[in-house]
Amino acid sequence: MVLKEMTRPLSLALTEEHEMLLAAVRDFAQREIAPVAAEYDESGEFPIDTVRKMGEMGLMGIEMPEEYGGAGMDTLAHVLTMIEIAKADASHSTILSVNNSLYCNGILWFGSEAQKREWITPVASGEEIGAYSLTEPMSGSDAGNMASRAVLNEAGSHYIINGRKSWVTSAPFADRIVLFTMTADNPPRSPHSNGGKQKGKITAFLIDTREPGFSRGKTEPKLGIRASATSEIIFDNYACPVENVLGGVGQGFKIAMTVLDAGRIGIAAQALGIAEAAYEAALIYAREREAFGAPIGSYQMIQQKIADMKTRIEAGRALIYQAIIAKERALAKGTRYTSEASMAKLFCSETAAFVTDEALQIHGGMGYSKELPLERYYRDARITRIYEGTSEIQRMVIARKELGLR
Numbered sequence: 001m002v003l004k005e006m007t008r009p010l011s012l013a014l015t016e017e018h019e020m021l022l023a024a025v026r027d028f029a030q031r032e033i034a035p036v037a038a039e040y041d042e043s044g045e046f047p048i049d050t051v052r053k054m055g056e057m058g059l060m061g062i063e064m065p066e067e068y069g070g071a072g073m074d075t076l077a078h079v080l081t082m083i084e085i086a087k088a089d090a091s092h093s094t095i096l097s098v099n100n101s102l103y104c105n106g107i108l109w110f111g112s113e114a115q116k117r118e119w120i121t122p123v124a125s126g127e128e129i130g131a132y133s134l135t136e137p138m139s140g141s142d143a144g145n146m147a148s149r150a151v152l153n154e155a156g157s158h159y160i161i162n163g164r165k166s167w168v169t170s171a172p173f174a175d176r177i178v179l180f181t182m183t184a185d186n187p188p189r190s191p192h193s194n195g196g197k198q199k200g201k202i203t204a205f206l207i208d209t210r211e212p213g214f215s216r217g218k219t220e221p222k223l224g225i226r227a228s229a230t231s232e233i234i235f236d237n238y239a240c241p242v243e244n245v246l247g248g249v250g251q252g253f254k255i256a257m258t259v260l261d262a263g264r265i266g267i268a269a270q271a272l273g274i275a276e277a278a279y280e281a282a283l284i285y286a287r288e289r290e291a292f293g294a295p296i297g298s299y300q301m302i303q304q305k306i307a308d309m310k311t312r313i314e315a316g317r318a319l320i321y322q323a324i325i326a327k328e329r330a331l332a333k334g335t336r337y338t339s340e341a342s343m344a345k346l347f348c349s350e351t352a353a354f355v356t357d358e359a360l361q362i363h364g365g366m367g368y369s370k371e372l373p374l375e376r377y378y379r380d381a382r383i384t385r386i387y388e389g390t391s392e393i394q395r396m397v398i399a400r401k402e403l404g405l406r
């Protein structure tokens with residue numbers, strides 16, 4: 001059984017629909033996004049026009065059923081899209097990933113029929129922007145350790161939410177947010193505790209940011225993915241109707257983790273896209289740049305870098321494909337693909353760091369200059385080892401599974 005599991009073939013063939021999607025997204029990304037990427041990186045402005053165009057193309061809800069405003073495609077389609085968009089600009093792919101994976105998936109998998117219609121449709125169709133809010137100032141990797149609170153009012157009609165959440169991707173522009181907060185009377189715990197029994201008291205809520213009691217805090221000034229706006233959000237007696245509880249009171253932690261499994265495949269694809277962009281630039285440079293009377297690509301030290309970059313990129317792709325297969329099987333059978341998603345994210349994000357560094361090195365001084373996109377790829381790649389679970393958390397998840405600790 002174990003042997004069978006370990007040797008199962010990778011069989012993800014692109015259908016005609018995938019090929020058409022790939023060609024359309026590649027063309028759009030290179031024609032409309034790549035030329036403006038440096039400008040948005042410099043200004044840190046949210047690229048609302050091109051995000052709307054991604055919505056018009058059906059990319060903001062690519063895996064959502066058409067009846068909820070989506071494109072009705074599969075995870076492979078999402079991955080192909082993420083790679084192409086990230087190759088043009090990582091910021092755009094971050095916005096795309098959160099909208100698709102972290103916002104829409106949670107509602108599709110855990111929402112009632114009415115919630116799906118009301119909360120997925122405007123976001124999957126790209127008319128509105130969705131976000132996902134788990135992290136707090138004192139809880140990042142230890143996601144269960146929350147201080148924010150939702151308390152049911154006396155009438156039993158609304159949860160009154162108070163608290164501050166941080167590092168919320170797209171928050172400055174999000175119309176709707178899937179929020180995770182505590183529905184418990186006990187006081188906030190020490191920041192030094194480790195999650196404990198609180199996880200069973202976390203609940204997911206569907207938040208409309210246009211309602212009173214919601215506001216945004218400071219926008220983070222970031223090293224990379226600068227055009228994807230990230231901010232704090234603040235709840236001050238926000239009254240959330242009980243109908244907007246997602247998946248049942250106390251189910252929030254499992255919902256957050258289930259959704260992150262899918263999100264991590266998306267971030268792996270984003271990392272692969274950044275790595276491919278850097279690699280392709282390095283290939284061109286290695287062919288064209290001459291030193292000591294010959295193209296630098298003719299020297300073994302450059303060839304070693306090219307070989308290692310290419311090998312790691314293809315290994316990352318194989319891990320992503322393995323995670324897609326595991327996800328499709330899990331959705332059909334109700335099993336989990338946590339470890340496969342973590343391995344793909346871990347390897348691809350570390351590969352993006354390696355490849356962008358080597359590609360910059362091949363370019364020498366030019367790679368360090370803002371005249372070329374190499375330094376942007378290098379900065380953008382860095383976040384993939386941090387968000388949606390750090391590399392350390394991915395290793396913990398993988399090792400726990402291997403050791404049978406969870």
Ligand code: CAA
Pocket residue numbers: 098132134135140141142143144167168169194195199253254257258260261336338386387388389390393397406
């Ligand atoms: N799917 C379903 N259930 C899961 C699960 C998963 N992937 N992972 C854990 N669970 C369940 C467990 O089965 C367990 O359930 P029981 O109590 O019924 O047994 C429960 O959740 C608690 O699990 P653990 O005891 O393993 O929890 P833990 O606290 O020890 O560890 C963790 C969990 C893996 C470290 C988790 O906290 C984690 O992934 N942390 C990182 C958080 C993260 O990725 N944050 C990024 C936020 S999003 C972002 O980056 C911003 C953005 O906008 C892009």
